[in-house]
Amino acid sequence: MGLVPYNVYDIGILPPTDWRLFYCVVGRGDYMPNQKNIDQVKLIQEQFENNEVVILTEFQGLNVSEIGELREKLRQADVRYKVFKNRLIAVAAGDLGIEGLEPYLYGTTAVAMADDPATIAKVLLDFGEEHEDLKIKGGILNNQVIDAEMAASLVHMPSKNQLLAQVVSGLNAPIYGLVYVLKAGNPVSGLANVLSGTIRQFSNVIQAIADLKENPEGT
Structure with missing residues (x-):
């Protein structure tokens, strides 16, 4: 045993x-x-x-x-x-x-x-x-x-490298846009927040699709 x-x-x-x-x-x-x-x-x-x-x-x-x-x-x-x-x-x-x-x-x-x-x-x-x-x-x-x-x-979904390229490209926008992205005073932190936010948004879309599949008529 x-x-x-x-x-x-x-x-x-x-x-x-x-x-x-x-x-x-x-x-x-x-x-x-x-x-x-x-x-x-x-x-x-x-x-x-x-x-x-x-x-x-x-x-x-x-x-x-x-x-x-x-x-x-x-x-x-x-x-x-x-x-x-x-x-x-x-x-x-x-x-x-x-x-x-x-x-x-x-x-x-x-x-x-x-x-x-x-x-x-x-x-x-x-x-x-x-x-x-x-x-x-x-x-x-x-x-x-x-x-x-x-x-x-x-x-x-855009890859993180693509998202990073979009953010970097956005740095050529008016100065207030740059200040908004980097408002924490830390460029790395600012970029990380943008990337994480995009993933969260996509996650919300995924959930919305799932809810729609379960209840297509919205009742």
């Missing part, structure tokens, strides 16, 4: 907190420390909090060479790509107050995370056109769950 981790959150007994991972005695000779699961949940939470966009993918069917190629393309685009257990993703999302992610947590889930929504979507879509076994399942944008269609639509 051995000990294996028992996640009571999976069967809805306890709320998602760090002490929900327990051991239970079963008729098997293997066990895994629950601390590993706790550490994984914390890692997922940190990744979700530190990236503007998260896209969940299914890669079942890709061979080792193809997975390596995908990882390299994502790495070159500064996109982090990791495989996590679905139940741990669900726990991490729940702890962060992100609701509605469970329908997208099936099969094998690899999570792509980055600060540039357009770039991450483009890399995945381009690779998916050549390798049909890579599928986008859904994602998270600014703590809002988005479906596969919405995640794919991020490719049409």
